[in-house]
Amino acid sequence: MTATHSFQDEVVYQIYPRSFQDSNSDGIGDLKGIQQRLPYLKKLGVDVLWLNPIYRSPDKDNGYDISDYEAIQPAYGDMTDFEALLNAVHDNGMKLLMDLVVNHTSDQHRWFQESKKSKDNAFADYYIWRDPVDGHEPNNWGSYFSGSAWTYVPARGQYYLHLFAPGQPDLNWENPEVRQSVYSLMKFWLDKGANGFRMDVINLISKPADLPDAPQAAGAEYGNVESLVADGPKLNDYLQEMNREVLSQYTDILTVGEMPGSTPEDATHYTNLDGSELNMVFQFQHVNLSPNPDARLGKWNDQPVKLPELKQAFARWQVALDGKGWNSLYWNNHDQPRTVSRFGNDNPQYRVISAKMLGTTLHMMQGTPYVYEGEEIGMTNVHYSTLDQYEDLESINAYQALVNDEKAVTPEKMLKYLSHISRDNARTPMQWDDSTNAGFSTVKPWFALNSNYPQINTKQALADQDSVFYYYQKLIALRHDSDLIKLGDFELLDPDDGDVFAYKRHYNGQTLLVISNFTANEVSRDYGQEHADSLLIGNYPDDQARVLRPYESKVYQFNN
Template identity: 70%
Template sequence: MAQNDWWKKSVVYQVYPRSYQDSNGDGVGDIPGLTSRLEYIKDLGADVIWLNPIYKSPDKDNGYDISDYRNIQADYGTMDDFEKLLQRAHVLGLKIMMDLVVNHTSDQNKWFQESKKSKDNPYRDYYVWRDPVDGHAPNNWGSYFNGPAWKFDEETGQYYLHLFADGQPDLNWENPKVRDEVWDIMRFWLDKGVDGFRMDVINLISKPSGLPDGPQAPGERYANVAKVVADGPRLNEFLQEMNKKVLSKYDVMTVGEMPGSTPEDAIKYTGLDSHELNMVFQFDHVDLASNPDERLSKWNDEPVKLVDLKKSLSKWETSLDGKGWNSLYWNNHDQPRTVSRFGTDEPKYRVRAAKMLGTTLHMMQGTPYVYEGEEIGMTNVHYTKLSQYEDLESLNAYHEFVDEEKIVDKDTMLKYLSHMSRDNARTPMQWDNSENGGFTSGKPWFELNPNYDMINARDSLSDKNSIFYYYKKLIDLRHKSDLIVYGDYELLDPNDDKVFAYKRHYNGETLLVISNFTDQNLSRDYKQNEAKLLISNYEDDEDTKLRAYESKVYLFK
């Protein structure tokens, strides 16, 4: 394994700092709070911490609207606090991966504040400005957060592009000065000693030439911008320039968030000879269930069909094998909780289901990501009132589809939010059963999931059969096994709608993974009685029998 391939054997633990640990009682998680929990992450066995944005921000989108890339958001602490975190992490053998958000900035960023002053301002071309067309927006693009992707500026008489909130204007990557600014920001953090970047929606930075209208589904007010902007004409060029001028000078890990990308796209960006990124975050498997009404898109309460899930994950496993590298994840700060979405959060089966999902993912080829709380089986919060939500995307969708367009009633939309809202992932970490779950001594910035008295880290650490210790075993197996890291992938019985079974092959050895995605008792014979059982989420093994949410891994030599 080459020196710069350490990330292939690594496991990443994602921290959403606002919700992880508050150290000063102001109700907001912070950097000193995270520093105090580093031993917990180390104990789990993770190698890398992916830290969601901690830069200065007005927080219109919880830190993904950055006003100053070289300063720390005051709620999170100071640069000194960050440097202490980095130093302590490195002492423990943990690496820190920062979130790089450079498709857009905050409208409070000094670049944008200058840009909007006049059409001849030196910073004007740092952003995408266009004249009105026939008295309206330059094209029919819609924002990812609902509504139009353009906002009119009265003072200069032009529109600026914002693929997300109107407080998140898109940078103009066609301008070489913008790219140089980004390279300087990256060097600033890499020279401090950070170990890599997760790059937010990085495949949106190259806009299509001429900014043409996009296709609109019947009844849609705006075009689905993901189908128009993703993987633009100069993306490879921009990423190669990033690699040549910055990334190649450091031994770091990079993952690009790429909504809408295909395996063929990912091979171009992560290929062994492409000199761009190490891996991508793809969305195929988390976007499988969608509303039949295209206008509602992701907003639904449908379970994911196992046959579809197997097809999606297997496509990426086989397509990238030997050509690129996968990231493996069930959830993150933008997705509902793993066990609620892909398993069950019913108390009777929650622990089994969480372990089953962990097994299914961690035995695949790629770098696994564990989102804070996943290792103790945290669930969706199941809010029932709109006033309980905080997420801008969720609130915008509710107002557009219920209040403005009236295409869904409020009770149905609340069910959709309960199932799919990003807020499900953002409730504070549940450390113990004391007030506010041990997250803060003050009033938490966001309401905790009320089940923290039953689901928390302290109880997990005191139970040798907990999800935490099971994840620890999964991670340990990966660290010790080239078969798990590098082996190729073979899906078994693709049309089985209850069991996910696959094999991995490497240097004459075979791994067999069998996972029951139901609460039924089943039977499947893959000649597992001829193999050695490596791990299971039950205490015993009944060979061909599969109990509710049972998952087991066998080694054939």
């Protein structure tokens, strides 16, 4: 395989606009704030900036409930600000990736406002409506955000489907007019010069025929809908149509589909390298690993993931997509806790070294790496201790369901779970310096800062040549310069080793050996590293060959 697509060379930086940089002293990050920080991102070396939704929204789910796809959320600025940002991104040699949210809209979108009025208007079939069954919901589907996935509207005498919040009704992709409306809004942004889309839960758009009941765990109030709605029967048809009518009409467009519940085998169809659907997939297997024996709790836990399971999750996708599709590489994003807190060690003694270890382990794999804002300086979970500190709808609903309704867990235990894995851990404002409000704003931010910002911030990182920032800068530069890193196939070593993650990459007679110690203990491993031609990168200043110090990671290259 050779690098024939630009996305195989690129590294993406994800920006959560609300929390990145406030430019107008209202406590909320905005587009002008992002523009101010472009020199920092250019210095890091990333190629593409992905913005979480910046469209007009009631903000019931932090912008993933869109009421107008062709308008900017006023708190972020206006269209003039967007165009200025886009031009500045391009002037800096980078691309801009928009977030496309078209499984659902906001219930405030004019399409839904019309649809809910009656069964015989122009937008009546833009959403998924069903009659009651025996006076109740049409089936047992549960929302991803807990509770029923159905809400009743008296004006129609029907329920509408919302796989997420009630304020996020699902679009009816069976309706060709819906699809054409989506393609029109995509063209609106691509015509402005946007460079592609990250597509939110795009593999949920094709629902199964007849909407049957979902599997229901013992004691659970609702069925687990993901196994039914992921990778629906017409998903390939819809993505191919989208590609024909929109994506293929533009040059050098980057597309990534967020696909919860997808298998690698399915993903080879959606991300095939012939360019007929999408460029790459966001999959969830490695971040959805849970040590919970109680199915009622879902992802909510405070236990470390078992390393053999983590390795197998990565290896499964690395092997299955090699030469057939393309993967996204990520540890964290706006929906996941901070990686150094979840998979590394955020104790001050080990935070920097384990953050570098995690970066090395990920960036040496095949796929397109994604860096989430603050990851490159080793930002940590915020470790809140009371429920009223949380903003995230999923977290608050889960507390209500598991503590108050089902009595499945104690309040104290649930708060520990939230502290470990809530999405809010990723959404605290970016830590720029040690001044009041961390350089994010001159006023109190929309969301409380992590209290460790005086110690962990970009000003400190840029002043320290041994910081996580400069290490990530080197990782990105190595990928840009190496076809072995970009394209080599993947071989997992010692899959049952509970302490060390080791793998090889092979390409054109060259071999890459990656060895990462996921523990705070010194261990020893022999993979023939003494015979390597070079040590490409390591997170300690010297190399002790077979010895692996706490959270040590090193990458060796063997030539022909």
